[in-house]
Amino acid sequence: MNHVAHKDYAGAKLGMWLFLFTELLLFGGLFLLYSAYLSRYPHEFAAAGRDMHVGFGTLNTVILITSSLLAAMAVTAIQRNERRNVLFFLGGTLLCAITFLFNKYLEWSAEIGNGIYPGSPRLIKGPPGESVFYSLYYLTVGLHGLHVLIGGTLLAVVAVRVKRGTVHAGDFVLLENGALYWHLVDLVWIFIFPLYYLIL
Amino acid sequence: MTQDNTAHHIISYGKLVTVWLALLALTGLTVWVAHHNVGIGHVWGSLAIACLKSGLVVAFFMHMKYEGRLLRWLLFIALVTLAIFIGFTFFDVLYR
Numbered sequence: 001m002n003h004v005a006h007k008d009y010a011g012a013k014l015g016m017w018l019f020l021f022t023e024l025l026l027f028g029g030l031f032l033l034y035s036a037y038l039s040r041y042p043h044e045f046a047a048a049g050r051d052m053h054v055g056f057g058t059l060n061t062v063i064l065i066t067s068s069l070l071a072a073m074a075v076t077a078i079q080r081n082e083r084r085n086v087l088f089f090l091g092g093t094l095l096c097a098i099t100f101l102f103n104k105y106l107e108w109s110a111e112i113g114n115g116i117y118p119g120s121p122r123l124i125k126g127p128p129g130e131s132v133f134y135s136l137y138y139l140t141v142g143l144h145g146l147h148v149l150i151g152g153t154l155l156a157v158v159a160v161r162v163k164r165g166t167v168h169a170g171d172f173v174l175l176e177n178g179a180l181y182w183h184l185v186d187l188v189w190i191f192i193f194p195l196y197y198l199i200l
Numbered sequence: 201m202t203q204d205n206t207a208h209h210i211i212s213y214g215k216l217v218t219v220w221l222a223l224l225a226l227t228g229l230t231v232w233v234a235h236h237n238v239g240i241g242h243v244w245g246s247l248a249i250a251c252l253k254s255g256l257v258v259a260f261f262m263h264m265k266y267e268g269r270l271l272r273w274l275l276f277i278a279l280v281t282l283a284i285f286i287g288f289t290f291f292d293v294l295y296r
Binding site: 013014017018021022025028029032035036038039054058062065066068069071072073075076080097172179180183186187190191193194198199 | 215231232242243246258270271279281282286289
């Protein structure tokens, strides 16, 4: 029997997109909770939102947008069969992911140091709207951070395969799907940034 | 063998960098709007800018502009579903 590897490129990409739609609905649900509680506790949300670190938020927005650019450039590079460029761009994306998570660590450390974390004595004593705000903040941003970690790991695996030559110009759907996942991480942050850092 | 049943569109580096610059400019704009325009208008302004930014990411970085009808329709259905969820929830939250 002659085994010819069957590759359904369109099917592989369709599957990735269907998964991304479920992610969209997951984060959409969290944004829905945010807006429903915002309409119930507008003043508490505004007071808590003013304490957010806009500097960290803006810096991380720029980092994620840049990482998204590099991931998209990696896809262009592999289509043009420029392997060195693919590895260079993916390395840049990973560096951005690590920097993002490091900034998140600094930001959360500062907040936890100020006694702001779910169930902390300071939030229990405060108004209920404030603790709802910070619970949603830690849940949404934490879940997003987990996605950054997973996406970074995925792209690192893809980079190893590109280096070994198993992902190449003729078969790069793994890189394309990895990049799609990474762009979703960027998309979610594009909404987290104004909702939590800017509009309140 | 690799069976190629989709047309691969290669987006040039120049085009991707242009989209990146537009995204940076919109980020600057949204921070500026948040600090200079207090009131209910800046909520909708910020959300409009976020929608514009995600549109750029989906269209160019995620290649949706060059995909076939199936993926575009599925994206449309997913977004409409989300809009229905949000719409019905607020129908309840605002008029109870």
